[in-house]
Amino acid sequence: MRVLRALLRKEYLQIFRDKLLLRQMIMMPFIQLFLLSTAATFEVKTARVYVVDRDHTSMSRGLADRLTASGRFAVVGSSLSMLPANEAMLGRRTDMILNIPPGFERDVVRTRTGSIQLVFNAEDGALAGVTNSYAQQIIAAYARELGVTVTHRIDESPRIEMRTRGWYNQELDYKHYMIPGILVQLLTLVGTMMTAMNIVREREIGTLDQLNVTPISRSAFIGAKLIPLLSIAIFEFAAGLVVARWVFGVPMVGSIPLVFLAALVYLLVALGVGLWVSAIVHTQQQAMFVTFFLLLVYLLMSGLFTPVRSMPDWAQWMAELNPVKHFIVIMRSVLLKGATFTDILRPLGILAVSGAIVLTLSVRQYSKRAA
Amino acid sequence: MISTLGAFMTKEVRHILRDRQTLTVLLLMPLIQVVLFGYALRSDVRDVRLAIVDPSPDYATLALRDRLQAARRFRIVATGRSMSDIEPLFRQGRADLAVSFEPQFAARLESREPARVLIAVDASDPNTGSTMQAYARAVITAYEQELGAKGAQPVRIAPEVRMRFNPTLESVNLFIPGLIALVLTLVSALMTAISLSREKERGTLEILLVSPLRPWQIIVGKVFPYLGLAFANVLTALVAAWLVFNVPFRGSVTLLLVESILYSMVSLAIGVLVASLTPSQRVAMLVALLATMLPSTLLSGMVFPLASMPKVLQVLSNIVPARWFIVIARGIMLKGVGLEHLWKETLVLIGMTLFFMMAAVRSFKARVA
Numbered sequence: 088m089r090v091l092r093a094l095l096r097k098e099y100l101q102i103f104r105d106k107l108l109l110r111q112m113i114m115m116p117f118i119q120l121f122l123l124s125t126a127a128t129f130e131v132k133t134a135r136v137y138v139v140d141r142d143h144t145s146m147s148r149g150l151a152d153r154l155t156a157s158g159r160f161a162v163v164g165s166s167l168s169m170l171p172a173n174e175a176m177l178g179r180r181t182d183m184i185l186n187i188p189p190g191f192e193r194d195v196v197r198t199r200t201g202s203i204q205l206v207f208n209a210e211d212g213a214l215a216g217v218t219n220s221y222a223q224q225i226i227a228a229y230a231r232e233l234g235v236t237v238t239h240r241i242d243e244s245p246r247i248e249m250r251t252r253g254w255y256n257q258e259l260d261y262k263h264y265m266i267p268g269i270l271v272q273l274l275t276l277v278g279t280m281m282t283a284m285n286i287v288r289e290r291e292i293g294t295l296d297q298l299n300v301t302p303i304s305r306s307a308f309i310g311a312k313l314i315p316l317l318s319i320a321i322f323e324f325a326a327g328l329v330v331a332r333w334v335f336g337v338p339m340v341g342s343i344p345l346v347f348l349a350a351l352v353y354l355l356v357a358l359g360v361g362l363w364v365s366a367i368v369h370t371q372q373q374a375m376f377v378t379f380f381l382l383l384v385y386l387l388m389s390g391l392f393t394p395v396r397s398m399p400d401w402a403q404w405m406a407e408l409n410p411v412k413h414f415i416v417i418m419r420s421v422l423l424k425g426a427t428f429t430d431i432l433r434p435l436g437i438l439a440v441s442g443a444i445v446l447t448l449s450v451r452q453y454s455k456r457a458a
Numbered sequence: 459m460i461s462t463l464g465a466f467m468t469k470e471v472r473h474i475l476r477d478r479q480t481l482t483v484l485l486l487m488p489l490i491q492v493v494l495f496g497y498a499l500r501s502d503v504r505d506v507r508l509a510i511v512d513p514s515p516d517y518a519t520l521a522l523r524d525r526l527q528a529a530r531r532f533r534i535v536a537t538g539r540s541m542s543d544i545e546p547l548f549r550q551g552r553a554d555l556a557v558s559f560e561p562q563f564a565a566r567l568e569s570r571e572p573a574r575v576l577i578a579v580d581a582s583d584p585n586t587g588s589t590m591q592a593y594a595r596a597v598i599t600a601y602e603q604e605l606g607a608k609g610a611q612p613v614r615i616a617p618e619v620r621m622r623f624n625p626t627l628e629s630v631n632l633f634i635p636g637l638i639a640l641v642l643t644l645v646s647a648l649m650t651a652i653s654l655s656r657e658k659e660r661g662t663l664e665i666l667l668v669s670p671l672r673p674w675q676i677i678v679g680k681v682f683p684y685l686g687l688a689f690a691n692v693l694t695a696l697v698a699a700w701l702v703f704n705v706p707f708r709g710s711v712t713l714l715l716v717e718s719i720l721y722s723m724v725s726l727a728i729g730v731l732v733a734s735l736t737p738s739q740r741v742a743m744l745v746a747l748l749a750t751m752l753p754s755t756l757l758s759g760m761v762f763p764l765a766s767m768p769k770v771l772q773v774l775s776n777i778v779p780a781r782w783f784i785v786i787a788r789g790i791m792l793k794g795v796g797l798e799h800l801w802k803e804t805l806v807l808i809g810m811t812l813f814f815m816m817a818a819v820r821s822f823k824a825r826v827a
Contacts, residue, residue, distance in 0.1 A: 107741050108740055115747075125767065126762055126771055132765065178799060199613050199614060202616045205617045205618070209621035209623050209625070210624065211632070211759070211763045223617065247601070248573065249576075252578045255582040370656075371740065377483060379644075384494065394586055396504070398498045426550065
């Protein structure tokens with residue numbers, strides 16, 4: 088016990104002595120939090136439209152007006168032929184072309200159906216998809232409006248009134264969804280990378296060999312390495328939660344102690360992975376690349392950016408083995424939905440089991456190396 | 459003088475080749491990334507788990523339930539009499555969407571009163587949430603129109619939608635250019651920064667500095683092998699994208715490769731700059747991550763569209779080299795345009811290369827003195 092305490096003292100001293108590193112460790116997560124939460128959005132603000140109106144009637148002008156009136160579209164140019172419009176799209180000066188063929192109004196009045204063409208710059212796929220759905224909504228509303236003026240009749244058919252409600256995120260704020268996930272990324276980065284680098288550094292400098300010939304037991308050594316990093320990670324997590332709550336207004340419906348419990352269990356996995364990496368590599372450069380590689384796969388397959396349920400089946404199976412995915416599920420359901428301990432029993436159990444497996448494996452790997 | 463440089467480069471190449479682990483990771487990374495991005499990263503909504511709340515089933519609600527069940531995307535996972543039956547499913551993440559009918563639904567329809575439906579969705583993920591909501595609305599609207607078909611024909615505006623440059627909105631087509639940028643940044647900036655600062659940490663840099671090699675030769679010798687590695691990575695990513703996913707290649711391959719080398723040079727210069735400004739490998743790594751990887755993924759338009767970001771970040775994105783490179787790479791690969799549309803972006807990259815190289819050499823010299 089005394090050995091452990093002495094070692095812990097040494098570790099804390101080392102961490103707090105390196106002011107530059109310490110500052111980085113504290114700063115980086117916050118920069119990430121701010122950057123990711125504001126940058127990681129598919130929200131469409133205003134799309135630029137190029138109007139090619141070859142009909143020139145009040146009805147065709149009305150269509151362009153409705154688009155701009157919605158506030159989501161801004162007309163950046165108009166012409167009578169597609170040529171300049173195409174050129175504008177190639178030069179990235181417009182996101183969408185609205186092409187109204189001649190005879191649009193006549194068709195609507197005679198046949199009740201008018202056709203138009205919407206051309207999107209799908210170079211930015213997500214953006215084009217969302218812009219398209221907005222445009223479609225506005226056009227459909229305009230068609231209903233025209234229906235009343237063209238037919239001069241009040242609609243007498245049966246009506247279904249649809250009300251919609253978005254549970255758990257009424258304002259549809261993308262940040263509220265992203266931030267719990269980003270906090271997970273933060274813990275992963277600090278936990279795994281710092282552990283791997285920290286131990287490998289001792290190996291690189293040669294002090295690991297010195298430690299190995301002292302009477303310090305393996306468990307004391309590993310404990311002394313993991314506890315300080317665990318405490319730093321938990322501290323950062325707490326700070327991240329505070330920022331999320333009071334700077335970004337993320338609702339925290341569920342129990343905060345439950346979140347911390349899950350974070351602790353998850354950190355065992357994250358630190359275990361770091362320990363394992365440190366046991367198989369020799370230099371800090373290698374440690375960084377191996378962890379970076381692992382984290383990339385973990386994070387991409389975790390549902391942080393794209394929903395797991397949109398992935399093909401094999402990827403969904405892989406995601407079941409991914410601790411990051413489970414912790415993200417826990418964070419999102421506890422913070423946003425107010426899930427209770429029993430609701431998250433399954434992901435939490437998986438985390439606990441994988442934590443136990445990873446830690447045992449890496450301690451074993453480590454002892455083989457040391458021998 | 460050339461032979462000294464040659465010898466130094468040989469030493470660097472050997473260093474890289476000897477470290478099998480890093481080399482394997484570096485060479486495998488682009489391949490795995492292409493596969494992951496291509497197969498796994500989709501945001502289309504395929505399977506919506508639907509819960510129905512129907513307090514008094516009648517012919518209209520049953521007909522609507524059938525429609526929803528029959529729609530390809532929906533799968534009814536639960537049916538209940540009130541919202542409170544359904545709520546726990548949402549909390550546990552076992553249902554995504556609830557459609558709740560009001561009592562006497564058919565009777566209200568017949569008496570021409572509006573019959574009300576509540577579509578509640580798990581909007582914790584707002585994008586998926588609104589997409590699912592739109593699907594449900596479409597099914598119900600279709601039913602409503604069918605009921606009204608006996609009356610007057612409504613006015614329709616039929617928009618024909620064209621997604622130019624990427625008709626199927628295939629996300630892999632969009633990711634590949636960004637991926638190339640990411641891999642280049644990783645290999646060029648991060649590797650150089652760490653490798654240079656390792657020499658510093660170990661003290662071997664001092665030895666190099668008292669050797670007849672000039673500072674610029676040390677930099678070139680350090681940087682050149684990584685340029686080769688980066689180039690190999692770009693080729694791997696492109697070939698994988700082309701063979702596995704049939705990513706279109708509309709423009710000139712030569713131009714793309716030249717631009718890739720240009721982008722690598724910017725990243726290498728940043729790597730050298732970071733190494734000469736930081737005291738240790740760990741700090742170099744963190745700074746390089748913060749200064750290159752983070753902006754290259756987030757502020758480059760690779761994953762998240764720049765147009766959606768706040769103004770400040772949009773302005774900030776202009777100093778991120780990856781942002782310009784992605785415009786170039788997408789332009790060449792998807793639009794098939796050449797320098798006539800991309801000269802501005804290319805000039806920006808050239809300017810950045812010159813700036814960072816000068817800064818790097820200067821700060822390197824300052825350290826020497």
